[in-house]
Amino acid sequence: MPVREPPPERTDMTDAVTFRGVSRHFGPVRAVDEVDLEIRDGEFFAMLGPSGSGKTTCLRLIAGFEQPTAGHIEIFGERADGVPPYLRNVNTVFQSYALFPHMNVLDNVAFGLRVKGVSRAERLKAAEEALSMVELAGYGSRRAGELSGGQRQRVALARALINKPRVLLLDEPLGALDLKLREQMQEELRKLQRALGLTFVFVTHDQEEALSMADRVAVFAEGRIQQVGSAEDIYRRPASRFVADFVGSSNVIPADFAGVGAAGQWASLRPEDITLDPAGREAVVTGRYFHGRVVKLALDVGGQALTALVAPRDDLPDAGQATRIAWDPARVHLMERGS
């Protein structure tokens, strides 16, 4: 994981976005259920979770497309109850980009200024500038349909940023891009966020993306926040079985088995922390899967199933063979909740 600057220090500044007991129920469906959350000014905040976990609804609540059924949301300390999207100084980069198909790229980017009554010459100049910021200078006269996925993504970004929002919301913005482009855009988004010093709220279901980009991550499941913390926190010290499993597919094992706590408690052991050790415990390999950079070993240790990730070697045990394994008890994390 790349070394990066520490997240902004917590000061007595107003938070960018605050959720206070926010719920959004659709009939019997609790899309968001009693969520409390503070997103700090200037941070890159990721909302991570499987589909249907409530992360996108939270984003739509901030944007104003949805209204909470209970609780309230503050944006820079101002109550946003009932405020329609167009009165919020918050902009969104949509998952499908939502570029207006009947306008060219320049008019798309200038849209926010147009509806605010900015003169044509002025807004087109600003739109040109915004396009060069995302390295699309000269693309203004094209139609959205003539652009590649990555280019559309940049247009959507320019269209949102031209309004100088206080918070930028990004709804799975990289989901439609191929792997190479996605990695490149991750880096660019991160740079852009630092340069602008703007609060980014980023929704994704890709845990690697969340961990590598965000200052802090909130993990969602079933409409509730499971854990909020730095990427390191979430990965090393998962609060629950769900987080341990969803972020990096950890081994969730009884604490006494792991050798760190009492019976009845649960612990998380990362697969890469298990090593092959001739002095270790006896284990039977039940499966071996070659993944390129690593090899995944399915193990059985006295009835407990474990997954290990080890570096490829010529002398790795095959499925059905016995081996010995070990782990550093310091790498085992005792979880607060077993569920």
Place this chain on the structure above:
Amino acid sequence: MHSDNRAPLPLKLAAAGGLFFLLAPIALIFVYAFTTEEKSFQWPPPGFTLKWIGVTLNRPDVWEALFLSLRVAAISTVIALALGTLTAAAVARSRFFGRETISLLVILPIALPGIITGISLRSAFSLLEIPFSTWTIVLGHATFCIVIVYNNAVARFRRTSGALIDAAMDLGADGVQTFTLVILPNIATALLAGGMLAFALSFDEVIVTTFTAGQQTTLPIWMLEELVRPRQRPVTNVVAMAVVLVTVLPILAAYYLTRDGEHTAGAEK
């Protein structure tokens, strides 16, 4: 569904025969408009003349019927556009109590035979002692024109990604700006197509009209009178040809308008 195989011959013949069956009678109209025969429908025509076109153009009753039909069709289309678009927007964009009922209600005037719409409106007019006028005809026509606009608009609304409306509002456009700058440009061709089809439908309607027109004569009613009691065969031939021409043009235009919009606007990936 597409296949690269060539169609079997019997299928080709059946399809071609079907198309011939559909189009040949209409082609016949164009031949008869120029026949010199006045008293019967003789085939082949003994000769051809342009005389009857001039005669028809000088017939005030034809012109009056034409103008009434155009007026009714125009008003009905405007009403249908307003109501059809509003309803389509509500049904396509939100879930509410009674949504299914409304989508069924809209289809009812064309699902039920026209005669039922006609007679029930007529008996309602007589119960409420409403005298026949252009507006009684319009009332009947707009009722079944709504569904045409509704169908076109609802399909386009469904294809227009909801994210576009969200995006417009997110960028600061209020309800009115969102409608004029984003929604309207995206549904305009569908509305134009729906409007033209509604116009053609109203222009042509006869079954409901016979119940709601009273003594007024629209062009189709003029035609009907000629069909039941032929008096002016050559003039009827010319009017029939004119009516085909008037309806063909909007259909071709509507086809070209809706043809291009087949991808989902705003949801490209």
Place this chain on the structure above:
Amino acid sequence: MSAISPAIFAPRSGPLSRAVDWVIRHPRMFVFLMVLPITLWLGIVYIGALIALLIQSFFSIDEYSGLIVHEFTLKTYAELFRSYNLDIIIRTVSMAAAVTLASAVIAFPIAYFAARYARGKWKALFYIGVMLPLWSSYLVKVYAWKLVLAKEGILNWLFAKLHLTWALEAALALPVVGGNSLSVSYLGTFIVFVYIWLPYMIIPVQAALERVPAPLLEAAADLGATPGQSFRMVLFPLAMPGIVAGSIFTFSLTLGDYIIPQIIGSSRLFIGQAVYTQQGTAGNIPLAAAFTVVPIVIMGLYLWGARKMGAFDAL
């Protein structure tokens, strides 16, 4: 980037902006306002008129004075079951069924060819070939058939040229469906009905067929189905909702039509003509109303059945 701009903008002034903001803040009200006009128009004016008509079917007419007796009775409905009126109903329903069946048979190859084989220019030709007769004036189409079926017209001329006049005469000599000439026989009425409603069958069938993915047929062939079998076991069942959807139109339109049998056909009445004469010349609104209930009931049952078969998705 200035961080001084407000996070939430002030509400706007002006009555229109305020009204728009208010409506957007109350989405339920917004939807209510959007569906209010249609509800008033169709729900009250149209459904109101239908109900008023239905109520009149429970009145009766005094046989001597010819005046309507405003008292609840089922007498008028009983009248529907008199043999003369029952004949009208049976005649109309049989015609509707025959027209529907014939339309389906003629429409299928056209729709199948257009959906599966036609491309580019041919696809456009098929589209226009179906849309043109669909949207052409109803009366002009009927008129065209009057030209075709006339004694001195093109069809008789054609039969004569091909030396097939005997076949036409044999068809017209058939009991019930035959008659003096095509334009005054049930056969003629049937042909015109099929012609006029055929496009209504082609369009939904073609739509249903277009939605059948080509790999499905390849899969059927791959699994060893002959072309005939894949048609019978895969394609036809998938096209069925389209046929049912089309039949809603052909059936309903035939049931309610009173102009075609009046212009081309024998003098015996169909339901539509009965309604028209009862409410017009005969002045018997209750009987006319009771007659209109027949197609409503038949179509109600029909739509209920069609819904079960999933035909509405193919519309």
